[in-house]
Amino acid sequence: MKHTAQIRVRYAETDQMKFAHHSNYIVWFEYARIELLRRYGFDYGQMEKDGFLLPVLEVGVSYLKPAFFDDLLRIEARVAGIPRSSFKIEYKVFNETGEMICDGYSRHAFMNKVNKAIKPPKNFIKAVKENI
Amino acid sequence: MKHTAQIRVRYAETDQMKFAHHSNYIVWFEYARIELLRRYGFDYGQMEKDGFLLPVLEVGVSYLKPAFFDDLLRIEARVAGIPRSSFKIEYKVFNETGEMICDGYSRHAFMNKVNKAIKPPKNFIKAVKENI
Amino acid sequence: MKHTAQIRVRYAETDQMKFAHHSNYIVWFEYARIELLRRYGFDYGQMEKDGFLLPVLEVGVSYLKPAFFDDLLRIEARVAGIPRSSFKIEYKVFNETGEMICDGYSRHAFMNKVNKAIKPPKNFIKAVKENI
Amino acid sequence: MKHTAQIRVRYAETDQMKFAHHSNYIVWFEYARIELLRRYGFDYGQMEKDGFLLPVLEVGVSYLKPAFFDDLLRIEARVAGIPRSSFKIEYKVFNETGEMICDGYSRHAFMNKVNKAIKPPKNFIKAVKENI
Numbered sequence: 399m400k401h402t403a404q405i406r407v408r409y410a411e412t413d414q415m416k417f418a419h420h421s422n423y424i425v426w427f428e429y430a431r432i433e434l435l436r437r438y439g440f441d442y443g444q445m446e447k448d449g450f451l452l453p454v455l456e457v458g459v460s461y462l463k464p465a466f467f468d469d470l471l472r473i474e475a476r477v478a479g480i481p482r483s484s485f486k487i488e489y490k491v492f493n494e495t496g497e498m499i500c501d502g503y504s505r506h507a508f509m510n511k512v513n514k515a516i517k518p519p520k521n522f523i524k525a526v527k528e529n530i
Numbered sequence: 531m532k533h534t535a536q537i538r539v540r541y542a543e544t545d546q547m548k549f550a551h552h553s554n555y556i557v558w559f560e561y562a563r564i565e566l567l568r569r570y571g572f573d574y575g576q577m578e579k580d581g582f583l584l585p586v587l588e589v590g591v592s593y594l595k596p597a598f599f600d601d602l603l604r605i606e607a608r609v610a611g612i613p614r615s616s617f618k619i620e621y622k623v624f625n626e627t628g629e630m631i632c633d634g635y636s637r638h639a640f641m642n643k644v645n646k647a648i649k650p651p652k653n654f655i656k657a658v659k660e661n662i
Numbered sequence: 663m664k665h666t667a668q669i670r671v672r673y674a675e676t677d678q679m680k681f682a683h684h685s686n687y688i689v690w691f692e693y694a695r696i697e698l699l700r701r702y703g704f705d706y707g708q709m710e711k712d713g714f715l716l717p718v719l720e721v722g723v724s725y726l727k728p729a730f731f732d733d734l735l736r737i738e739a740r741v742a743g744i745p746r747s748s749f750k751i752e753y754k755v756f757n758e759t760g761e762m763i764c765d766g767y768s769r770h771a772f773m774n775k776v777n778k779a780i781k782p783p784k785n786f787i788k789a790v791k792e793n794i
Numbered sequence: 795m796k797h798t799a800q801i802r803v804r805y806a807e808t809d810q811m812k813f814a815h816h817s818n819y820i821v822w823f824e825y826a827r828i829e830l831l832r833r834y835g836f837d838y839g840q841m842e843k844d845g846f847l848l849p850v851l852e853v854g855v856s857y858l859k860p861a862f863f864d865d866l867l868r869i870e871a872r873v874a875g876i877p878r879s880s881f882k883i884e885y886k887v888f889n890e891t892g893e894m895i896c897d898g899y900s901r902h903a904f905m906n907k908v909n910k911a912i913k914p915p916k917n918f919i920k921a922v923k924e925n926i
Binding site: 406408409410424425428429432441442443466467468 | 670672673674688689692705706707730731732
């Protein structure tokens with residue numbers, strides 16, 4: 399299962415090269431990730447209240463083409479493989495003409511409220527397995 | 531008492547007008563405010579752990595001249611008046627040639643960990659009174 | 663005429679107080695302002711290419727209640743009065759339960775590509791007058 | 795040659811997990827990269843005016859430990875290898891107790907003002923070779 403989130407590039411996100419600054423993709427990935435979790439039936443805000451935090455262990459991003467002010471971008475996100483002690487989410491960003499302008503990934507662990515690594519909740523693994 | 535903090539304008543803080551985006555001044559004010567508190571003997575991180583939070587009630591900013599990438603800015607901050615249920619901090623931003631490019635203020639209340647308004651701690655009022 | 667833009671509070675926009683950081687409202691105001699201009703028939707990206715820039719002269723924000731992660735906010739924006747050498751836009755932010763959590767304004771001038779103040783374009787004044 | 799830049803974690807950079815949000819490291823890497831270029835004798839702002847832009851092709855980040863509000867971080871940056879059509883910069887982030895909390899890299903190309911890839915300026919290659 400993949401989910402596609404939509405982002406309008408904000409003026410504040412541009413830089414003096416007239417590109418969307420490269421740090422914003424990390425924020426957009428996160429936005430797409432949270433929408434993907436919602437699609438799986440998980441409200442990330444509630445997950446945190448329930449004691450399941452998802453810190454980021456790694457990110458990797460390849461910038462293929464720039465994005466510009468006011469572009470309406472589509473961000474595809476999908477879980478790559480079965481979650482174990484950590485899991486990976488992959489992202490592809492497309493512009494309005496359908497070109498892929500960026501792809502990347504993030505790797506996450508589950509952590510409890512006192513910052514200790516914990517196993518992924520069973521219903522999370524189940525939801526991913528059933529909707530791969 | 532006033533405190534002067536220094537900020538180097540980051541590339542990520544520029545926008546396609548080639549100006550430092552106007553939202554960053556709010557972040558720089560905060561940075562200068564925390565340095566001002568440190569100057570008064572208050573470590574804001576510790577204050578929060580001790581149950582004194584300082585949410586922002588109001589901000590006002592006048593942008594007089596733009597700031598540019600890599601500019602080294604000086605931000606003067608000072609408490610305006612004696613803290614009561616709320617208190618005001620004033621800021622002036624200067625560029626390297628000494629021009630004032632921005633002035634503004636923020637107004638704050640003291641709040642406890644469950645988001646209730648509380649009186650300012652006595653040693654905070656005392657420190658401000660003694661160093662006005 | 664007013665326009666209502668919608669914003670989902672991003673995780674990256676939260677701070678350790680668990681509030682949406684107060685600097686983000688400035689970015690959201692800008693987002694709502696650009697959507698308001700679009701509603702008036704003006705594409706701000708195109709305006710800049712045509713040599714009409716809209717730098718910010720002033721902002722003022724009153725924070726009434728906090729916004730939280732994942733909140734879906736509505737931001738009302740409207741031009742206040744007839745644009746002269748400068749003009750003012752007012753904003754009100756509402757949360758999902760309909761409470762107004764923030765109000766504010768920004769003041770803008772028109773500027774050309776070499777950073778000189780210019781008169782507002784006639785069709786802009788006309789559009790505002792006709793849709794007040 | 796490596797250069798060490800210093801960063802104080804801003805309140806605005808924290809998130810509700812009470813960590814410095816992971817997107818900020820990308821901004822800090824950029825800050826350290828610009829200081830590294832300065833160390834090599836290159837003022838990045840001037841380079842852009844001279845028609846040499848350095849867009850980011852790739853970034854990769856491993857988050858080893860969180861950073862917290864007000865932490866004073868050291869960011870080591872160094873060019874990895876001899877610049878060819880693209881070049882790589884590596885970063886290591888240390889906290890105040892000397893622990894490495896993050897490492898990562900960015901890959902860059904040289905681009906002219908009309909967004910075409912160009913060769914690195916000869917004096918840049920020379921400076922890197924002489925100071926490896």
